[in-house]
Amino acid sequence: MTTTPAQARIDLAAIRHNVGILRERAGGTPLMGAVKADAYGHGLVPTSEALVAAGVSRLGTAYLREGLALRAAGITVPVLSWILTPGEPFDEALRQDVELSASDVRLLEEIAAAARATGITAKVHLEADTGMSRGGSPLAAWPALVAKAVELQAEGAVEVVGLWSHFASADIPGDPSIRMQLDQFEIALKQAEQAGAAGSHVMRHIANSAAIMTLPEARYDLVRPGIAMYGLSPIPEMGDFGLRQVMTLTARIALAKRVPENSGVSYGLLYVTDRETTLGLVPLGYADGILRHATGRVEVLAGGRRRAIAGRVCMDQFMIDVGDDPLAAGDEVILFGPGKDGESTLQEWADNLGTITHEIVTRLGARVPRVYEGA
Numbered sequence: 394m395t396t397t398p399a400q401a402r403i404d405l406a407a408i409r410h411n412v413g414i415l416r417e418r419a420g421g422t423p424l425m426g427a428v429k430a431d432a433y434g435h436g437l438v439p440t441s442e443a444l445v446a447a448g449v450s451r452l453g454t455a456y457l458r459e460g461l462a463l464r465a466a467g468i469t470v471p472v473l474s475w476i477l478t479p480g481e482p483f484d485e486a487l488r489q490d491v492e493l494s495a496s497d498v499r500l501l502e503e504i505a506a507a508a509r510a511t512g513i514t515a516k517v518h519l520e521a522d523t524g525m526s527r528g529g530s531p532l533a534a535w536p537a538l539v540a541k542a543v544e545l546q547a548e549g550a551v552e553v554v555g556l557w558s559h560f561a562s563a564d565i566p567g568d569p570s571i572r573m574q575l576d577q578f579e580i581a582l583k584q585a586e587q588a589g590a591a592g593s594h595v596m597r598h599i600a601n602s603a604a605i606m607t608l609p610e611a612r613y614d615l616v617r618p619g620i621a622m623y624g625l626s627p628i629p630e631m632g633d634f635g636l637r638q639v640m641t642l643t644a645r646i647a648l649a650k651r652v653p654e655n656s657g658v659s660y661g662l663l664y665v666t667d668r669e670t671t672l673g674l675v676p677l678g679y680a681d682g683i684l685r686h687a688t689g690r691v692e693v694l695a696g697g698r699r700r701a702i703a704g705r706v707c708m709d710q711f712m713i714d715v716g717d718d719p720l721a722a723g724d725e726v727i728l729f730g731p732g733k734d735g736e737s738t739l740q741e742w743a744d745n746l747g748t749i750t751h752e753i754v755t756r757l758g759a760r761v762p763r764v765y766e767g768a
């Protein structure tokens with residue numbers, strides 16, 4: 394077996410467990426797994442394969458190139474890509490049977506042009522902006538978008554297969570915006586129905602992980618879990634929902650050494666040893682997603698005990714101070730994991746860094762190998 398300075402272990406059994414919890418919470422509504430950003434840093438293809446095997450029936454990506462990468466890997470379940478810019482290879486999307494989202498008439502026409510050129514009907518999901526003011530058609534422009542889609546559908550260039558939107562604050566249970574967005578979504582659906590763009594085969598979808606956990610009325614025909622599949626709570630204030638963290642990040646000590654009292658450590662010499670002590674070099678840095686801002690804020694497990702990061706996080710490395718405890722090159726350090734052995738969890742990292750777990754897992758760098766376990 395080859396060894397590497399660091400690795401992210403991906404627990405496929407935990408993925409299966411989490412999908413089971415989500416299927417239960419969704420009450421039989423099919424799941425579209427969000428696998429954008431390299432499946433939230435867990436590795437696009439192996440993670441997607443595990444999700445599909447566990448019962449996720451569709452996959453969703455932000456970029457088209459992510460959707461095409463799923464196809465190139467031989468994944469055959471329906472795929473939707475939802476952040477599209479002019480001039481992208483929509484013809485290739487159609488040939489590879491990737492469904493496309495449209496929020497405005499301009500993009501819909503460009504997709505229709507690709508359909509005419511290839512002779513393949515484009516499957517489109519129309520996105521309504523129900524109050525988040527991010528993607529999606531404002532409701533004022535929605536009737537025109539729907540009318541254009543119906544016209545292109547009559548021509549055979551597109552087939553409307555989905556009508557969808559996204560919540561701004563589903564992770565804040567009881568937030569008044571949730572009810573308002575559901576009301577707006579209902580209006581958008583009614584208009585699409587009246588225009589003839591909401592046949593019985595059309596999937597309506599709005600729920601992310603937080604909504605799946607708390608809003609049964611938001612299930613509609615399809616739900617779109619992301620963070621919860623990776624075992625991370627969509628609403629940390631409400632606990633872990635029985636989810637199991639999928640990713641464990643470990644590294645192996647590259648150098649262990651005794652240094653005297655009053656040794657300044659790492660850039661800026663911000664950390665100064667208060668006695669003779671043993672320092673360990675952990676070969677992960679901000680290039681790998683260990684934020685420079687994590688200096689002094691997170692703890693890693695070494696020799697069975699938690700240790701603070703000593704001094705600045707560098708591009709490829711940081712130091713820990715283990716005092717007089719034994720430490721040798723090759724020893725394993727756990728940066729974060731499910732917490733079973735006393736290591737920090739991703740939720741602790743997020744809390745200590747003032748962010749959400751999504752940001753930490755998606756920033757894990759490409760040079761850290763993902764190692765799959767529990768197949």
Ligand SMILES: *Cc1c(COP(=O)(O)O)cnc(C)c1O
Pocket residue numbers: 427429475559600601602603617618619620621627
């Ligand atoms: C990322 C994403 C999701 C999943 O969101 P989570 O909060 O991670 O569950 C669902 N839908 C869309 C459109 C997304 O971009």
